[in-house]
Amino acid sequence: MASPSTSNLSPKLLLLSLLLGSFVVASVGNLYQDLDITWGDGRAKILDNGQLLTLSLDKASGSGFQSQDEYLFGKIDMQLKLVPGNSAGTVTAYYLSSQGPTHDEIDFEFLGNLSGDPYILHTNVFSQGKGNREQQFYLWFDPTADFHTYSVLWNPQRIIFSVDGTPIREFKNSESIGVPYPKNQPMRIYSSLWNADDWATRGGLVKTDWSQAPFTASYRNFNANACVWSSGSSSCSSNSPSSTSTNGGWYSQELDSTSQERMKWVQKNYMIYNYCTDTKRFPQGLPPECTATTTS
Secondary structure, eight states: OOOOOGGGSOHHHHHHHHHTTOOOOOOOOOHHHHEEEEESTTOSEEEGGGTEEEEEEOSSOOEEEEESSEEEEEEEEEEEEOOOSOOTTEEEEEEEEOOSTTOOEEEEEEEOOSTTSOOEEEEEEEBTTBOOOOEEEOOSSOTTTSOEEEEEEEOSSEEEEEETTEEEEEEEOOGGGTOOOSOSSOBEEEEEEEEOTTTTTGGGTSOOOGGGOOEEEEEEEEEEEEEEEETTEESSOSSOTTOHHHHTTGGGOOOOHHHHHHHHHHHHHHEEEEGGGOTTTOTTOOOHHHHTTOBO
16 A cells, blocks of 8 residues: 655645554565565465565465564564455465464454455464464455555554554553463464365355465565564664664554544444453353453
């Protein structure tokens, strides 16, 4: 999504644009330098001199990629254009994850649907191998018609999921009440396009229509403003990791009142599932971060 030229905006319009989150400030890197295609036997491609990446899925296989770097905290942005048309049964996953049985993970998953029916944006947070923290949303636009920016801000205090600069979910550090928080395991970015028609669409009732294959999702404008983990140490200064001169302030960023209102608007109008209100699923009591109102 191209940012409008600030020279054409009055100060009032510029302020309004910033408040609405219409600016996507991200350096346009070369995807050859940032990402590695990891599977798919040629179904994943980096095109346009490293400016575009596509994943495809057919009946034989899906495809995927991962970041070359590992990160321990950061703000990660990626623009995606999802599988158009009848995408039922397909899942486009875009997430941060560490490795091992007690892994940490921060998930965006896009669950396909029949033509004309909305995608479901599925989010989850795993800490020390435990997830079950799903929140799901419809989007307020067609995510197949154009590129949109999906962002994760991950710092020691909170994880914020955002779409086109609008926060949709916040998971706060609740270690003080015994809830593990992802803070010690470096994570890579992963993404894949795969067939999940046993569960993805209407609980598996709607199957993938392979006559529509290949299915293709597109990626561009990857940006990681993050602490890179390498050889057991972080690229961020241990003396002043929150220095705004080195990372734009994301290390200590929190939602201001305007952002909180925008998140409430999304959750009121577009959230379709929240584990923190699912009393049937948790008959012994909701998870502690829910009852403590420390997660949104």
